[in-house]
Amino acid sequence: MKNTKVLTPEQLDDAKRLKALYESKKKNLGITQQDIADALDITQGAVGHYLNGRNALNLSAALTFSRLLQVPVSDFSPSLAKEVDAASLPALDKNVTYAGPYEPKGRYPMLSWVSAGQWEEAMEPYSISEINEWYESDVPIQGTGFWLKVEGDSMTAPIGQSIPEGHSVLVDTGREAKNGSLVVAKLTDANEATFKKLVIDGGQRYLKGLNPSWPMTPINGNCRIIGVVVESKVRYV
Incomplete structure (x- = not known):
């Protein structure tokens, strides 16, 4: 039998806030779930799993939703927003994250x-x-x-x-x-x-x-x- 991972109450709240933002902004922004899927390189169904609380948001997905919906991550996920802040360089804007030392190949x-x-x-x-x-x-x-x-x-x-x-x-x-x-x-x-x-x-x-x-x-x-x-x-x- 396949084990289904249960989301925490905090993760479910993130999904609810994200879905509410998507529903309220999709018309004005002209954005669809397929547009989000293309940006994340996943299926449209997987986008629905994020919005409906079947899959937990990760930092990468949250940043993409943030960019496409034109809202800060903190508007839908305070916990992931803290990860963004923790990864940011002190001298940079909070939306710019530090990716590690540059090592040219x-x-x-x-x-x-x-x-x-x-x-x-x-x-x-x-x-x-x-x-x-x-x-x-x-x-x-x-x-x-x-x-x-x-x-x-x-x-x-x-x-x-x-x-x-x-x-x-x-x-x-x-x-x-x-x-x-x-x-x-x-x-x-x-x-x-x-x-x-x-x-x-x-x-x-x-x-x-x-x-x-x-x-x-x-x-x-x-x-x-x-x-x-x-x-x-x-x-x-």
């Missing part, structure tokens, strides 16, 4: 979209001497890594996951692309690479922008996945 070149689109197996599409920009990352890379700068608004979303123009994304050419992966791909009829979300539905594969106004593009033999995006960041100086 490697340095990777910033390529142009044309160079990325010309990627061939077992062959670098660039000359090391021609690369002027190299940036570090602490993400473990399984293949060969390179950075690209996001152009256009196809990956800009009003809510949930969003990677606007100007952000830099790190591409791992050795990581397997799965349903929901953010990928850099090359269509046979294009000279440059493109950055989209990979959607696999009923055996059919699509490239989809995070911007809801961009339609999904079905792909088959006309597309080659160059790599999976594993990090996004933006510089202000």
Whole structure:
């Protein structure tokens, strides 16, 4: 018989407060349980378990709910808000948490979209001497890594996951692309690479922008996945 973990009264109260906030704000924010599921990379049913007190909130989920509902964690979970405070750097705002010491795993070149689109197996599409920009990352890379700068608004979303123009994304050419992966791909009829979300539905594969106004593009033999995006960041100086 499967054991069901019983939530504490405090955890149940957290769920009640969270559900009340979601119900009161979802219309004005234009947010759905599926939007939350996409941001958390879980199923819509799992989101319902959080809201209905079947699964206890953890800190990571609480921070995502906080961001999407535009409320502090303390509005629905005083106990998890204390964890946020405990993890925060003293000199920073309480919504900024300390993730530990930065330990770079490697340095990777910033390529142009044309160079990325010309990627061939077992062959670098660039000359090391021609690369002027190299940036570090602490993400473990399984293949060969390179950075690209996001152009256009196809990956800009009003809510949930969003990677606007100007952000830099790190591409791992050795990581397997799965349903929901953010990928850099090359269509046979294009000279440059493109950055989209990979959607696999009923055996059919699509490239989809995070911007809801961009339609999904079905792909088959006309597309080659160059790599999976594993990090996004933006510089202000």
